[in-house]
Amino acid sequence: MAESWLREQAQAQGWEKATKLEGRPTSQGLVAVLVDVAGRNGSMVEVNCETDFVARNRAFQSVVEGISEACLKFIQGAPTSTIHPFTKVNLDVDQLKQLPSAKGSSLADEVALAIHTVGENIVIRRAVGFKAKEEDSDLFLSGYIHPTPLNNLVLGTPLLGRYGALVVLKDGKNHDKRELLGRQLCQHIVGMNPRKVGGEGDEPAKNPEDEHCLLLQEYLLDPSTTVGSYLTENGLSVLDFTRFECGEENGDLGKIPENTAVKATN
Amino acid sequence: MRLFLSFVRCYSRITARDSVQSLLATSKYFGADNVPGTWSVLKRVKCISQEWDQSISWFGGNCRYISSEVSKHCNVGTIGHIDHGKTTLTAAITRISEIDGLGKFVSYEDIDRAPEERARGITINATHVEYSTSFRHYAHTDCPGHVDFIKNMISGTSQMDAAILVVAATDGVMPQTREHMLLAKQVGVEKMIVFINKADLVDEEVRELVEIEIRELLTDFGFDGISTPVIVGSALLALKGDSSEFGVPSVKKLLNALDTYIPSPSRDFTSPFVLPVDNAFTVPGRGTVVTGTLLKGTVKKNDEAELMGYDEKIKTSVGDIQVFKKSVPKAVAGENVGALLRGVKISSVHKGMMLCAFNSAVISNRFLAKIYFLSRSEGGRRKPVTSNYIQQLFSKTWSVACRVDLMEGVSMIMPGEHATVYLTLIKKMVFNPGQPFTLRENNITVATGIVIEVKPSVQVPKANLSKVAIG
Numbered sequence: 182m183a184e185s186w187l188r189e190q191a192q193a194q195g196w197e198k199a200t201k202l203e204g205r206p207t208s209q210g211l212v213a214v215l216v217d218v219a220g221r222n223g224s225m226v227e228v229n230c231e232t233d234f235v236a237r238n239r240a241f242q243s244v245v246e247g248i249s250e251a252c253l254k255f256i257q258g259a260p261t262s263t264i265h266p267f268t269k270v271n272l273d274v275d276q277l278k279q280l281p282s283a284k285g286s287s288l289a290d291e292v293a294l295a296i297h298t299v300g301e302n303i304v305i306r307r308a309v310g311f312k313a314k315e316e317d318s319d320l321f322l323s324g325y326i327h328p329t330p331l332n333n334l335v336l337g338t339p340l341l342g343r344y345g346a347l348v349v350l351k352d353g354k355n356h357d358k359r360e361l362l363g364r365q366l367c368q369h370i371v372g373m374n375p376r377k378v379g380g381e382g383d384e385p386a387k388n389p390e391d392e393h394c395l396l397l398q399e400y401l402l403d404p405s406t407t408v409g410s411y412l413t414e415n416g417l418s419v420l421d422f423t424r425f426e427c428g429e430e431n432g433d434l435g436k437i438p439e440n441t442a443v444k445a446t447n
Numbered sequence: 448m449r450l451f452l453s454f455v456r457c458y459s460r461i462t463a464r465d466s467v468q469s470l471l472a473t474s475k476y477f478g479a480d481n482v483p484g485t486w487s488v489l490k491r492v493k494c495i496s497q498e499w500d501q502s503i504s505w506f507g508g509n510c511r512y513i514s515s516e517v518s519k520h521c522n523v524g525t526i527g528h529i530d531h532g533k534t535t536l537t538a539a540i541t542r543i544s545e546i547d548g549l550g551k552f553v554s555y556e557d558i559d560r561a562p563e564e565r566a567r568g569i570t571i572n573a574t575h576v577e578y579s580t581s582f583r584h585y586a587h588t589d590c591p592g593h594v595d596f597i598k599n600m601i602s603g604t605s606q607m608d609a610a611i612l613v614v615a616a617t618d619g620v621m622p623q624t625r626e627h628m629l630l631a632k633q634v635g636v637e638k639m640i641v642f643i644n645k646a647d648l649v650d651e652e653v654r655e656l657v658e659i660e661i662r663e664l665l666t667d668f669g670f671d672g673i674s675t676p677v678i679v680g681s682a683l684l685a686l687k688g689d690s691s692e693f694g695v696p697s698v699k700k701l702l703n704a705l706d707t708y709i710p711s712p713s714r715d716f717t718s719p720f721v722l723p724v725d726n727a728f729t730v731p732g733r734g735t736v737v738t739g740t741l742l743k744g745t746v747k748k749n750d751e752a753e754l755m756g757y758d759e760k761i762k763t764s765v766g767d768i769q770v771f772k773k774s775v776p777k778a779v780a781g782e783n784v785g786a787l788l789r790g791v792k793i794s795s796v797h798k799g800m801m802l803c804a805f806n807s808a809v810i811s812n813r814f815l816a817k818i819y820f821l822s823r824s825e826g827g828r829r830k831p832v833t834s835n836y837i838q839q840l841f842s843k844t845w846s847v848a849c850r851v852d853l854m855e856g857v858s859m860i861m862p863g864e865h866a867t868v869y870l871t872l873i874k875k876m877v878f879n880p881g882q883p884f885t886l887r888e889n890n891i892t893v894a895t896g897i898v899i900e901v902k903p904s905v906q907v908p909k910a911n912l913s914k915v916a917i918g
Contacts, residue, residue: 209592232529232623233593234630240622299622300528329858344861372831372859390829401859402833 192286195293198300205302209233211242212345212425213249214324217257218337220360221315223322223347224252226277226308227425231301241303242341244295248305249339251280251288256310266317267349269421270310277308309423311349319352320420323363327371343427346370354416362415369401369408370424378419379409395419521709522606524588524596524636526627527613532644534558536613536682537589539698541578543685550578555686558589568885568892570825571598582706593630597865600634601819601897602883609638609709611701612661615645616679619657620664628668639670640704641677647684647693654679676704719807720744721877722786723843724754727796734766735793737802738785744804746786747777754791755810756800756845757874763788799845801877808879811904812872816884818851818896822863827893831859837912838893840872842884848873849886850912867899871915875904 210229217223228245235241252272262268278289288305296303313320326342346367352359379394386392389399396409396419403411412418525533537558544550553576563570573590588607590596600607610631614620631639641661646654658677666672680697681689688695725739737754746752748768754761766787768778778784786802801808821827832851840849852869853860860866872878878898886894908914 232591234623234626237593237626237629238623300530300618327859327861328864329856331856368858372861401831 191294191297192290195290195295195297198297199293199302202296202300202302205231207231207302207304207306208428209236210303210306210427211236211245211341212326212343212427213245213339213341214326214345214347215249215253215339216322216324216336216347217253220321220323220336221313222253222256222310223324224249224256224308224310225324225345225347225423225425226252227306227427229304229306229428230299235299235301238299240298241295244291244303245341246339247282247291248277248288248308251282252277252308252310255280256312259310259312261312261314266320266351267311267313267420269423270312272308272310274305274307277305307425309347309425311347311421311423313349319355321350321352321359321363323348323350323360323367325364325367325371327368344371344425346422346424348422349420351418351420352416353418356416359417362417365402366408366412366417366419367422369398370395370422372401373398374424374426375422378421395422520584520586521705521711522586522588522608523611523705523709524590524607524609524634525611525613526596526631528615528618528621528623528627529591531613531615531618532682533589533613535686536611536642536644536698536701537574537576537587539682539685540587540702541576542688543695543698543702544578544580547581549580568821568825569598569602569819569895570822571595571602573599580702580706583711585705593626594865596630596634597817598819601817601865602895606881607634607636609640609705610636611705612639612641613644613682614641614657614661616643616649616654616657617645619653620660624661624664625668628664628670631670632668637670638709639665639675640701640708641665641675642682642697642701643677643679644682646679646697647681676708678704718744719804720746720750720752720780720802721804721808722746722784722802724756724796724798724800724802725844726798727793729793730787734787734789735791735796736769736785736787737796737800738783739802740783741778741780743780745777745779746784746804751805752788752802753805753808754788754796754800754802755808755877757797757847757876758810759795759800760810761791761795762805763791765789797845799843799876803877808877809901810875810877811901812875812907813902813905814870814872814878814898815900815902816868816870816896816898817865818860818868818886818894819865820860820862820894821892825863826891828862828888831861833859835913838886838888840870840884840886842878842882845876847876848912850915851886868896869902870898871905871907871912873907873910873912 207229209232210227212225212227215224226249228248230236230241256270259270278287280288282288282291292303292305311322313322325346326340327344328342330340330342348363348367348370350363356362375395375398376393377395379396383394383397385397392398396407398408400406400408400411525537527533534555538553538555541550541553545552558574558576563572572592572595573588576587578585578587588599590599612627614624643654643657661677662672665675678697678701681693684691684694685698721742721744723739723742724737727735727737730736746765746768748765750765752763752765754763766789768775769785770778770782820832823829834852836851838849839846850871854867857866880898880900882898884896885892905915
């Protein structure tokens with residue numbers, strides 16, 4: 182009983198502080214990428230704070246991990262499309278805030294608590310996810326975060342950093358190294374910042390430095406080839422991708438050529 | 448003599464260097480330079496005027512003192528949570544400094560702006576203010592972010608000698624105070640001073656608890672939790688000119704702690720000498736002379752030396768030393784010297800080489816360095832850097848081709864990021880820890896960095912850096 186009273190007090194203090202600090206600019210923070218072990222569902226979130234000192238702090242990081250996990254859970258629970266092989270899920274920030282946290286309260290409550298703990302304004306800025314059909318085994322999701330976290334790439338746990346990428350791939354050859362290739366492709370997406378996948382109608386840019394189509398870009402890890410050629414050689418094809426850069430201005434979520442975004446519904 | 452001593456006591460309060468000059472002038476006036484008591488008087492002056500790094504050498508009755516540049520300067524930074532009062536404290540320090548006639552007041556608003564500044568092409572968010580105590584001059588830096596402090600360090604402009612950690616008694620230690628201390632370690636700060644702010648808003652018990660918590664944390668992070676000065680006060684009261692215990696007196700205590708707890712960096716006279724070669728010429732009938740400003744140590748006539756750089760290590764000895772065009776038996780750090788090198792042809796000397804005391808310096812082509820790649824908006828690269836990145840490295844007066852390799856586990860460095868990397872140069876050079884450098888692509892600066900460690904040399908097959916085996 183005393184414990185729940187304490188928690189109530191802390192929560193109230195949290196909300197008081199959150200209201201006080203609301204509106205303060207939050208240019209720092211973290212991006213979290215989380216792909217489930219089966220490679221069927223993936224989430225990417227951006228959570229901002231005021232200084233990079235707080236972004237490096239464990240207390241803030243565990244809040245971001247919690248948000249990342251809540252987001253994935255939501256995506257796992259979202260309906261799969263009957264027509265398309267995968268769905269891109271764009272989460273509305275207000276609805277995100279109402280998602281349940283691991284402790285039973287809402288994400289907004291957890292954020293308010295964190296605001297009180299670190300004394301800085303914290304904002305869940307955006308979130309996105311992909312969901313691949315269960316039955317489609319040659320579809321898989323890959324995620325990547327930069328800088329490479331020290332605890333390495335344990336599938337099923339959130340990865341935190343300043344840049345993140347999620348990609349949906351189709352594997353035509355049943356490639357045994359497809360996870361690695363998927364991650365490397367994500368690394369390329371983070372580094373080279375393509376705007377779209379690219380396809381039939383796209384002409385290469387005059388200056389390779391200005392190339393915006395992923396498939397036409399020089400592959401970061403092997404500039405002698407293009408991403409498109411490299412993928413074809415390995416029997417892979419990209420269906421969609423998304424890239425977050427923490428603190429970036431326009432919040433470009435990457436275009437979806439075919440699918441419609443499924444809005445989060447409660 | 449007594450009149451003379453009290454005269455000296457008055458003078459020594461100004462600055463140590465000024466006091467010696469006026470002492471010598473005064474001693475001549477009093478006819479005291481040949482009086483046996485003068486040297487002991489000078490020693491007494493040293494005690495009165497605190498830290499005093501001057502060596503006075505007497506040459507046949509003439510006094511030529513070689514100033515070690517009395518270390519009147521110290522670089523200080525403030526770290527702490529945004530709402531704990533760093534900016535108010537900085538403003539309060541400058542206000543008190545101005546009242547004492549030793550600085551200029553900088554208002555809270557002016558400090559808070561933390562304007563962007565460019566140092567060697569990098570944009571850093573920082574505020575710099577200056578102030579002095581009667582003992583020393585301080586350059587005070589405040590940065591909003593971790594990355595700004597790192598960029599400041601990498602740009603090599605100045606090393607932070609000490610940090611003031613500001614913690615508000617109302618909140619106490621925050622979770623991110625750990626990150627503040629980690630940063631201080633990362634930029635090489637060994638001495639921390641703590642200011643517990645907003646002390647007037649809490650009671651004595653809380654202040655004590657906060658102090659205990661901070662001291663424990665300091666020890667956890669390898670600082671001296673026991674002897675670190677912890678000053679309790681209110682920056683706001685001090686800024687308003689309040690003379691109560693937590694007002695102006697608390698900031699004066701802080702300044703005093705800065706004066707006494709932070710040692711003065713001084714010129715190195717005792718290490719093996721190092722002379723970076725600026726220029727070289729032939730003196731007809733005598734030989735090759737190299738010139739430059741002595742960086743460290745003392746060089747004496749007939750000293751054995753090595754001329755090092757561009758894969759060369761030439762043994763030689765110093766034939767003659769000249770300072771201000773006059774032959775001298777020795778020269779010390781800070782002096783501009785010309786050194787005649789025995790048995791060295793002018794064609795062997797290249798700008799960028801170093802003349803070092805025999806067997807004292809290392810020449811290598813592999814190093815560990817901290818590097819910052821300029822962001823796109825700073826005019827840097829657009830794409831990230833992966834290993835085996837080869838460009839031209841510029842440092843001091845030389846430039847050579849250099850290969851950059853990332854640490855294990857690091858896959859790439861994005862523009863606007865900093866990292867620790869391996870450097871492999873195409874020729875062996877003297878390139879010491881603390882030495883700054885830049886990397887240029889087509890003459891545009893893309894990265895700036897600082898050497899951390901010298902590693903054993905590696906083989907560069909047929910002058911082809913891309914073929915170097917990275918162990």
